Amino acid sequence: MNYCRDCSSRDEAHFQLGRFYQQQGQHSKAVSAFAHVSTQSAQYWHARYYVTDAQLRQLEQGKWNQQRYRQALESLKQQALPTNKKKTLASHWQLLQARAALLGEPPNPHRALQILNASQQQFAKETALAPQALRLKTTAYYQLGKNDLAKASLNSLSNKAANNKVYYQQLQQLADYFYQSKNTTAALSAYQQLARLSQQTSYQRYREAIDLRIAKLYLQSDQPQLAEQQYAVILQYNPRSADTLYALAQLHEQQHQWSNAITVWRKLADGLKEGSQHWFTARYHTAAMHQQLNNSNKACSIAKMTLVLHPNFGDDALKKQFETLKATTCTTMSQ
Numbered sequence: 001m002n003y004c005r006d007c008s009s010r011d012e013a014h015f016q017l018g019r020f021y022q023q024q025g026q027h028s029k030a031v032s033a034f035a036h037v038s039t040q041s042a043q044y045w046h047a048r049y050y051v052t053d054a055q056l057r058q059l060e061q062g063k064w065n066q067q068r069y070r071q072a073l074e075s076l077k078q079q080a081l082p083t084n085k086k087k088t089l090a091s092h093w094q095l096l097q098a099r100a101a102l103l104g105e106p107p108n109p110h111r112a113l114q115i116l117n118a119s120q121q122q123f124a125k126e127t128a129l130a131p132q133a134l135r136l137k138t139t140a141y142y143q144l145g146k147n148d149l150a151k152a153s154l155n156s157l158s159n160k161a162a163n164n165k166v167y168y169q170q171l172q173q174l175a176d177y178f179y180q181s182k183n184t185t186a187a188l189s190a191y192q193q194l195a196r197l198s199q200q201t202s203y204q205r206y207r208e209a210i211d212l213r214i215a216k217l218y219l220q221s222d223q224p225q226l227a228e229q230q231y232a233v234i235l236q237y238n239p240r241s242a243d244t245l246y247a248l249a250q251l252h253e254q255q256h257q258w259s260n261a262i263t264v265w266r267k268l269a270d271g272l273k274e275g276s277q278h279w280f281t282a283r284y285h286t287a288a289m290h291q292q293l294n295n296s297n298k299a300c301s302i303a304k305m306t307l308v309l310h311p312n313f314g315d316d317a318l319k320k321q322f323e324t325l326k327a328t329t330c331t332t333m334s335q
Contacts, residue, residue: 011041018050027054027061049089051075052096059103060173062180072100091129094119098136102143109140116140131160135170139177142186151189158193168203179213184221188214208234212243224251240271242278249285258292265289275310280318284325291329300329 018033037047055072101112123133141150161167175190198207215230245268252261269282287302303326313319
């Protein structure tokens with residue numbers, strides 16, 4: 001930035017830097033870069049738009065605070081578009097206003113729908129804006145408790161996402177927003193649509209992460225049996241999924257299903273590099289589950305063998321747990 005010789009080149013450098021940060025998801029840095037674009041720049045109004053967009057993205061990602069929301073509202077108030085920019089930016093501004101209405105505390109979905117419905121025909125003409133407008137309308141319906149309309153809107157978003165990555169990204173954003181805002185019911189509905197789509201070739205790389213998120217939502221809504229079924233689905237197409245095996249083993253432990261937990265911990269350990277941190281963790285839990293079953297002989301054997309073959313753990317806390325387990329179980333055997 002120090003090498004820019006004139007205002008126009010400096011403004012362009014700040015603008016392009018802001019766009020770079022925005023594409024990297026570094027929204028705070030993007031706001032800072034865009035804010036340095038001067039009012040004389042041809043990019044000024046686009047920069048002001050991106051400032052507000054970045055502020056709202058931070059709020060949508062669960063980084064909500066009153067000051068940031070007020071800054072976004074203040075940006076919207078200040079941005080009275082000049083006549084020569086209204087044609088290209090007016091619809092974008094209306095979407096910003098709808099997003100801001102949905103992010104308030106409390107949110108104002110009525111206001112958001114008013115804005116979206118008033119500009120519906122214009123949004124439909126602009127392929128870059130239509131997916132976002134549909135996501136916002138779905139959000140508003142959920143916030144209003146209009147479940148039938150919300151479901152229909154979500155289905156429409158999902159159907160369009162099947163052959164359009166922009167709609168798919170908006171569906172992802174919708175699911176993540178509901179998850180961050182702890183709307184478990186809406187989040188489950190959105191992620192289940194993503195799970196259905198992730199079975200397609202073009203979206204398969206997202207499948208496991210989506211299924212794991214669904215399992216987590218089941219646990220958060222006190223439905224452990226459905227979570228276990230979801231883990232089983234993942235293990236059908238990825239039997240060695242370490243994240244899934246770890247979560248399933250923990251679930252069995254929480255339910256005091258010691259034998260099931262042993263089976264899963266051993267399967268996890270078998271797929272890990274011996275001597276790695278996660279391998280030690282799986283070994284420890286395997287031994288601890290044997291202790292829960294009063295199988296001190298097996299627990300002692302696992303603990304002792306692990307300590308003998310791997311004297312340099314690298315994790316003092318876990319090593320102490322092994323030593324304590326060994327002392328407890330091996331002492332019990334000698335009595």
